[in-house]
Amino acid sequence: MVRSISGIAALARMGFIAVIVAGISLPSLAWAQDPKPSAFPQGKLADPAGTPRDYRSQWFFLHTDLSGKEAKDLLDRLEKMLALVSRYWGKPPQKMIETYVIKDMKAWPAGSLDERGASMVAAGGGLTVSLGIPLGPNGPDDPSKPRKFGNVTAVCYCGADHGTPQHEAVHAYCAQTFGTTGPVWYSEGMAEMGQYFRDGDNRDVQIHPGVAEYLLTEGRKNIKSLRGIVNNREQTGDSWQNYAWRWALCHLLANNPNYANRFRPLGLDILTTQNRTFEQTYGDQADHISFEYKFFIAHMCNGFRCDLAAFDWSKKFLALQGSVARNVTVLAERGWQPTQATVASDKNYELATSGSWTLSKGGDAIGPAGTSDGKGRLVGMIMKEFEMGEPFDLGAGGDFTPPENGNLWVRCRDEWAELGDNKGKVTLTIRLKK
Numbered sequence: 001m002v003r004s005i006s007g008i009a010a011l012a013r014m015g016f017i018a019v020i021v022a023g024i025s026l027p028s029l030a031w032a033q034d035p036k037p038s039a040f041p042q043g044k045l046a047d048p049a050g051t052p053r054d055y056r057s058q059w060f061f062l063h064t065d066l067s068g069k070e071a072k073d074l075l076d077r078l079e080k081m082l083a084l085v086s087r088y089w090g091k092p093p094q095k096m097i098e099t100y101v102i103k104d105m106k107a108w109p110a111g112s113l114d115e116r117g118a119s120m121v122a123a124g125g126g127l128t129v130s131l132g133i134p135l136g137p138n139g140p141d142d143p144s145k146p147r148k149f150g151n152v153t154a155v156c157y158c159g160a161d162h163g164t165p166q167h168e169a170v171h172a173y174c175a176q177t178f179g180t181t182g183p184v185w186y187s188e189g190m191a192e193m194g195q196y197f198r199d200g201d202n203r204d205v206q207i208h209p210g211v212a213e214y215l216l217t218e219g220r221k222n223i224k225s226l227r228g229i230v231n232n233r234e235q236t237g238d239s240w241q242n243y244a245w246r247w248a249l250c251h252l253l254a255n256n257p258n259y260a261n262r263f264r265p266l267g268l269d270i271l272t273t274q275n276r277t278f279e280q281t282y283g284d285q286a287d288h289i290s291f292e293y294k295f296f297i298a299h300m301c302n303g304f305r306c307d308l309a310a311f312d313w314s315k316k317f318l319a320l321q322g323s324v325a326r327n328v329t330v331l332a333e334r335g336w337q338p339t340q341a342t343v344a345s346d347k348n349y350e351l352a353t354s355g356s357w358t359l360s361k362g363g364d365a366i367g368p369a370g371t372s373d374g375k376g377r378l379v380g381m382i383m384k385e386f387e388m389g390e391p392f393d394l395g396a397g398g399d400f401t402p403p404e405n406g407n408l409w410v411r412c413r414d415e416w417a418e419l420g421d422n423k424g425k426v427t428l429t430i431r432l433k434k
């Protein structure tokens with residue numbers, strides 16, 4: 001029998017460190033296969049909050065003391081997230097997800113809630129309990145074959161804050177669809193992505209501001225290593241800080257085009273055959289991934305777009321020599337972009353630019369000189385062996401002496417949180433000065 005507790009989302013209450021309840025006693029298997037009839041009345045849209053009622057949508061069976069309107073909004077959001085999640089993993093949900101969403105514990109009659117679920121919710125977290133028999137083609141838990149887990153049932157217990165029901169629903173979907181939620185870094189990282197799911201565009205970072213602040217400040221002094229995140233010794237429900245690092249890694253891998261196309265197959269493998277590891281998948285990209293992970297943490301803020309900030313590692317750099325010129329198209333919405341020019345601090349270069357960009361929807365066109373306060377200015381940065389130098393102004397053109405030797409990268413100066421609405425491009429030509 002699979003007995004797993006996968007999930008405590010306690011980020012809504014900063015500082016709470018969740019502890020897994022030991023000595024679990026689970027309901028019988030018969031209950032798992034045949035959900036118990038509900039003790040609560042059927043809810044309607046007009047119902048006020050304060051009494052536990054049942055609400056159903058296509059894939060969710062919700063018991064909650066939220067109002068009918070709040071319950072409907074929650075179900076709408078959960079269905080949208082589940083549609084995205086099941087598209088991402090390429091498997092439709094196998095069965096309804098039963099979820100308790102508890103706004104006020106006092107509204108629930110004694111004995112109506114699973115004790116472990118209730119205590120997690122009281123502590124500001126959530127809990128998904130899954131049970132069932134894992135069936136391989138040759139019987140239970142056949143280790144030689146991809147596993148099939150159609151008979152696992154998961155039940156979620158959550159507080160009524162915005163994200164926890166979404167976090168737990170990701171666990172429940174994985175448990176019921178794949179029979180496992182994967183190793184802790186993946187299970188909780190992906191569930192945290194679910195926690196922050198919003199209707200609409202999910203490419204930009206939108207997380208608890210305290211979590212963003214923690215990653216930013218901790219990243220400066222003691223960044224958690226990738227190995228430290230993906231190791232198998234960590235446990236679910238350990239600390240909100242560990243959840244923050246897991247989210248950061250999963251968000252980066254899912255959204256940065258340099259890594260996203262390997263991340264989805266890795267995840268599917270993690271949830272099914274379990275043949276591949278993070279190290280095997282990304283071993284040949286270790287330097288790049290480590291650099292971009294540090295860059296992401298160093299610029300952590302709501303609005304940051306990993307897809308736009310991605311570094312294009314496919315472009316090769318060469319020293320500029322003789323009268324050879326390098327032409328580069330610089331896009332306003334992208335982060336640092338390669339010029340393919342290796343420059344030297346003891347040489348002078350000539351720069352010419354053309355074109356313009358806008359930094360907001362319907363905003364004025366700005367040339368590469370930028371505005372008087374430097375917004376929209378063309379800026380450069382020298383990179384050497386994955387070490388970035390300080391950014392410096394390039395502007396509209398003219399003579400330029402690099403501050404150090406290395407590869408020249410350029411971008412349009414704008415807040416990292418605000419690249420998404422930028423439009424336009426500037427063409428840059430650079431050559432050695434005669």
Ligand SMILES: [Zn+2]
Nearest residue numbers: 006007008191
């Ligand atoms: Zn979780």
